[in-house]
Amino acid sequence: MIRIHFTAADFARVRFAPRPAPLQELNAALRMWCGHDDDDVLFGRWRRRLLRSMPVIAEPFGDLVPAGEAPAFIDVFSDTLTEGLDAIRVSRPKLVRSEIERVYAQHAGRPPLWIRQLHRGDADAWQLLRRAQHAAFETVLRPVWSVVQDLHQKEFTRHAVAVAEHGIGAVLAELVPSARMRGGEVWELEGPGARDIKLGGRGVVLLPTFHWTGHPLIADLPDRPLYLTYPAGPGLPLSPAEVEGRDDALAGVLGRTRLAILLLLADEHTTSGLARRLGVSNATASAHTAALRGAGLITTVRAGRAVLHRRTELGSLLARWR
Numbered sequence: 172m173i174r175i176h177f178t179a180a181d182f183a184r185v186r187f188a189p190r191p192a193p194l195q196e197l198n199a200a201l202r203m204w205c206g207h208d209d210d211d212v213l214f215g216r217w218r219r220r221l222l223r224s225m226p227v228i229a230e231p232f233g234d235l236v237p238a239g240e241a242p243a244f245i246d247v248f249s250d251t252l253t254e255g256l257d258a259i260r261v262s263r264p265k266l267v268r269s270e271i272e273r274v275y276a277q278h279a280g281r282p283p284l285w286i287r288q289l290h291r292g293d294a295d296a297w298q299l300l301r302r303a304q305h306a307a308f309e310t311v312l313r314p315v316w317s318v319v320q321d322l323h324q325k326e327f328t329r330h331a332v333a334v335a336e337h338g339i340g341a342v343l344a345e346l347v348p349s350a351r352m353r354g355g356e357v358w359e360l361e362g363p364g365a366r367d368i369k370l371g372g373r374g375v376v377l378l379p380t381f382h383w384t385g386h387p388l389i390a391d392l393p394d395r396p397l398y399l400t401y402p403a404g405p406g407l408p409l410s411p412a413e414v415e416g417r418d419d420a421l422a423g424v425l426g427r428t429r430l431a432i433l434l435l436l437a438d439e440h441t442t443s444g445l446a447r448r449l450g451v452s453n454a455t456a457s458a459h460t461a462a463l464r465g466a467g468l469i470t471t472v473r474a475g476r477a478v479l480h481r482r483t484e485l486g487s488l489l490a491r492w493r
Contacts, residue, residue, distance in 0.1 A: 173362040173389065174353075175397065176369045184374025184396065185339050187330050191323040192248040192378060193308060193316075194255035195400055198241060200311050200382035201232075205239060221311060229306040231299055234286050235271075237278035242270030245304075246390040248378060248398055252308055256301050264292055266392075319381055326379045326403050346377070347387060347401050362386040370397060379403030429459050433490055436469055436482040445480065 204218055235242055244262040249255040271290050275282050288296035312319065333342045344352045349361035363386065374396045380388075383402050390398040425433065432445055440448070446456040460480050463469045468486035472479050482490065 173360045173366045175358040177356050180372040181370040181374050188378040190250040191319050193252040194247050197308050199380040203382050225310055226306050229303050232303040232307050234283050240274050242274050244270050322381050360387050432459055439479050439481045441477045
């Protein structure tokens, strides 16, 4: 059980990361890659595909996680890959040494030579790590990074609305299934072991991940906010090929123009606005919206002389799973 103790100042300093963090998403993905056989039905194909495609240059990255536990100095939350790699490089030497010693204390084998060199601060070892992380990101996440960004934006918007409507306490209590607030000051979450974390005014940064389905991941380093990475999806974004395949299947049912209208209606549009976006006549756009409305996928309301269309819950569900 993880217990996070808030002060009034901490509640005022809770924020949601506005953009995904490439290296933290990579850490989550690699945790999922090293998962257990009991979820092989869902993730086995993905794991085998990554195993075949992972370049040799990325292999040293695995040496940093010898017993399934990563060192804290690779938990960086910069929102670009280059900034994240640079942030790791300037990690405090004392932290790097202590974290390497901690993760290898749980491992029977001797650390590889390059890890021992990294422990000593060797520049070549740091460059080896940078190349390995960069190659791993390009293999694991680059093909689906636009999907991760879209999912993150939707999650960010959802929580912004929820905070405005219900307050931060209610959002924290429902962030993940195991979460609950005790006495209005202690946030409890399921997690390995027992941890009591007193924020003392540092606040919390909440970061969704779309490659992890386990317990929330805590990054608690001195002199900075507590970072909490939480699972916000099924654990595995669709690959671009899968998105394209679903688009083709849905287009086969609705037709490509109607599918395009359904996707555009994530935001409200007028008939003429849809016609302009799609390059069709107003009459054609009107006929397609009538068909979608008849199927219960959109609603239409009149506002003065304009006709406004928006997606229904059913339409949004269909668009989400395209």
